[in-house]
Amino acid sequence: MTPISTPSGWSSGSEETLRPAVVQDAVNGRVLMLGWMNEEALRRTRETGEAHFWSRSRGRLWRKGETSGNVLRVVEIRLDCDADAVLVQALPAGPTCHTGRPSCFHRAPEGSEIPPPSGSILHRLEQVVGSRRDHPEAGSYTAQLFAAGPDEIAKKIGEEAVEVLLALRHQSDRRVLEEAADLLYMLTVGLSLRGLSWDAVLQVLAERRGLR
Numbered sequence: 001m002t003p004i005s006t007p008s009g010w011s012s013g014s015e016e017t018l019r020p021a022v023v024q025d026a027v028n029g030r031v032l033m034l035g036w037m038n039e040e041a042l043r044r045t046r047e048t049g050e051a052h053f054w055s056r057s058r059g060r061l062w063r064k065g066e067t068s069g070n071v072l073r074v075v076e077i078r079l080d081c082d083a084d085a086v087l088v089q090a091l092p093a094g095p096t097c098h099t100g101r102p103s104c105f106h107r108a109p110e111g112s113e114i115p116p117p118s119g120s121i122l123h124r125l126e127q128v129v130g131s132r133r134d135h136p137e138a139g140s141y142t143a144q145l146f147a148a149g150p151d152e153i154a155k156k157i158g159e160e161a162v163e164v165l166l167a168l169r170h171q172s173d174r175r176v177l178e179e180a181a182d183l184l185y186m187l188t189v190g191l192s193l194r195g196l197s198w199d200a201v202l203q204v205l206a207e208r209r210g211l212r
Contacts, residue, residue, distance in 0.1 A: 018054055021086040023096070025076040027202045029120055032096040033104040035064070037086050042077075043152035049074050051088055091206070122198055125185065129192045145189050160186045198210050 018036040025032055035053035037045070040061055044052040051064045051072035065071035072090035079086060097104040106113060129142055136143035145153055160183040167179040191197060 009185075011116060015167060018056070019084055019086055021051075021053065021088055023051060023072060023088045023090055026089040026091050027206050028174050029104055030103055032072075032090070032092060032102070033064075037168065042086065045074055045077065045088070051090055064096075065093060068094065068098075070096065072096070120189070124186055126192065126198055129185075129188050131194050142189060146193065153193055154187070157183070157186045157190055 007009075017038050019038070021035045021037040023032045023035065024030065027104045035051070036056060037052075038054045041052045041054045044061065044063070045047035048063075051074055053062055053064065054060075063071070071093045072088070073093065074088055074090045076089040077086065078089075092102070095102055097106065099106070104189075115195050132140050135145050136146070145156065160179065161181045164176070167176040188198070191201070
């Protein structure tokens, strides 16, 4: 975890000194929850490597997951430019929300349920591809790929990989980016075909980096 000193002006035990703390999944970038921290909560978070907050309703310090076991293992802590808000990047041990959902941000403003927030354009692409797989639309190229089956999808992945290699050797930077985007799209289709996700891929990367 990145070391961070306690900002001046922070103190414990008073609601006036609480700062909002946004928790973000360190693997996929999704926003998981909003809590409140004072100096003591920040210090305990730094010392233990697990996210601690100040409960305004109970008037005490609490460790996320102290009853559920769904702790947040902290990877990095950042402060905003005025040191009056905290960003915590963490690895969740289970669902973050007390409702059992991965993120606390699962409701639209009118109160209706919505899918978990996507952490990146790649995750949003994954959602669209999954929708075309489960609910094919006429004229959809993605739906046509799924209908063609795994051999055709594997062939397309290979073709796009070759296009990336050729672009790296002989073409412009813009063309390299375009071909890389095509490859990521086709890989998304391949992962979706197998029921796999980019989160699973990112978790492998996290394991290799020693975050898991």
